[in-house]
Amino acid sequence: MKTYLVGGAVRDQLLGLTPGDRDWVVVGATQAQMEAQGFRAVGKDFPVFLHPRTQEEYALARTERKSGRGYRGFVVDADPSVTLEEDLLRRDFTLNAIAQDEDGTLVDPYGGARDIAARVLRHVGPAFVEDPLRVLRAARFMARLAPLGFTLAPETLALMRQMADSGELDTLVPERVWQELRRALASRQPSAFLRTLHDAHALRAVLPEIEALYGVPQRAEYHPEVDTGMHQELVSDMAAQLAPGDDAIGFAALTHDLGKALTPSHVLPRHIGHEQAGLKPLQALCARLKIPAEHRELAVIACREHLNVHRLAELRDATVHDLLARCDAFRKTARIAQLALVCEADKRGRLGSAGDAYPQGELLQRLHAAALSINARDLAEEGLQGPQIGQALRKARIAAIAAERG
DSSP states (O other), X not given: OEEEEETHHHHHHHHXXXXXXXXXXXXXXXXXXXXXXXXXXXXXXXXXXXXXXXXXXXXXXXXXXXXXXXXXXXXXXXXXXXXXXHXXXXXSBGGGSOEEOTTSOEEOTTOHHHHHXXXXXXXXXXXXXXXXXXXXXXXXXXHHHGGGTOEEOHHHHHHHHHHHHTTGGGGOOHHHHHHHHHHHHTSSOHHHHHHXXXXXXXXXXXXXXXXXXXXXXXXXTTOTTOBHHHHHHHHHHHHHHHSTTOHHHHHHHHHTTGGGGGSXXXXXXXXXXXXXXXXXXXXXXXXXXXXXXXXXXXXXXXXXXXXXXXXXXXXXHHHHHHHHHHTXXXXXXTHHHHHHHHXXXXXXXXXXXXXXXXXXXXXXXXXXXXXXXXXXXXXXXXXXXXXXXXXXXXXXXXXXXXXXXX
């Protein structure tokens, strides 16, 4: 029986990053032997155990054989005769198929350390095609690794296209798609996730509303990048820069322009009313992937209001108040700061605009704070009742907005 450190901890160490959770593989052991040493079995689909002291995960070395469609269609064999090399062979990418023994020696039969040095994300073997989730994992890894100079191996991209074109991605359940998307949006370069899936013909299967943006033209004077899909990539990266790790803002930024895919061809490159047009595909996307309510609500607000925020200085005081009210900003006060960031990402997510100022964001938050300073309880103390309070509150808040503008 021998134990090896595997997976992300080894990979991140070689990348010079701070390792996260440590995972271990155990060769030559049975479940009974693990439990006899105090390990607690926790795996449902394959034998995984928690260390009695560290609570780190230890898995028995195993092989997997395809037995049906989808990412769950596998037969697992965790016999003590399974070798470390066989266990590493079932893994997704070479950089994840490296083990380290107790004295620090690397076991790297598939060239993971070489690919890390060359900054290449490459699949381990032909079994890669058996798990459709790996297409999403490849794209999500690129969102994390592209800033470090990584590219996707051409042969891996070819396999991903094969998997996408076969229809195998249709077996992915919404929760797993959202899990990978969410992690990609919290990464440093979400555009690499979108671009990888687009190039692999896979974006149309998992996010057809985003795929539909590619090739749609915009007015060059406002969007030098012209292509709406490219604009979306720039916006997603800007959102990641402005709000690192915030997948709620990332999701709202990702979906703010869905209506542009529905613009009639004779109107292009203008997109009149795309904010309202985008609400229906946004709601469909959220329903399909079971997006959390907090993310969905912010995305709806950003889709509907982003042009209003861009032209905030032109809006009347009463119109600004009503915008805040539509966002439920007097109850859920954090939303306006979030909306400001999404709109800033949209404005700066254009070729040549990354360094531009966005005074509308700061102004929106100042006007919101001014309106919030008016308290309904104070009006009730003046003897107003029922609808009178609501009318007076709106009037007072509009006055506060006007005063803040000077």
